[in-house]
Amino acid sequence: xxxxxxxxxxISSFAIYLKNEEKSKNTIEKYIRDVKLFFAYVKSAxxxxxxxxxxxxxxxxxxxxxxxxxxMIASINSLFVKIKTF
Numbered sequence: 114x115x116x117x118x119x120x121x122x123x124i125s126s127f128a129i130y131l132k133n134e135e136k137s138k139n140t141i142e143k144y145i146r147d148v149k150l151f152f153a154y155v156k157s158a159x160x161x162x163x164x165x166x167x168x169x170x171x172x173x174x175x176x177x178x179x180x181x182x183x184x185m186i187a188s189i190n191s192l193f194v195k196i197k198t199f
Contacts, residue, residue, distance in 0.1 A: 117160040119152050127192050147188035165189065 127148065131141045154168050165186070172182045 118157055119148075119155060119160055123192075124148055124152065127195065130195050143184075144188040144191060147185045148192050150185070151189050160193075 124145065128141060128145050131144060136144075151165075151168055154171065155164055158164065168189075169182055169186055172185060173179070177185070
């Protein structure tokens with residue numbers, strides 16, 4: 114099984130995917146910003162469900178609103194769904 118690690122290349126591929134899907138410039142910027150924040154959190158560690166849950170809890174502890182947290186997690190989930198390596 115391939116290790117599920119987020120890389121700059123995967124983030125770049127995701128940005129290209131979003132552009133090809135004709136997402137707005139603002140949407141692309143938001144999704145990439147959210148994914149990069151998650152990338153900074155996990156660094157080069159393997160991505161697991163537990164890491165995503167821990168990140169969500171961190172955002173809540175950092176006083177993000179639930180709406181913002183859910184939006185950020187949706188961006189991350191979109192990456193995982195669209196980039197088939199996850």
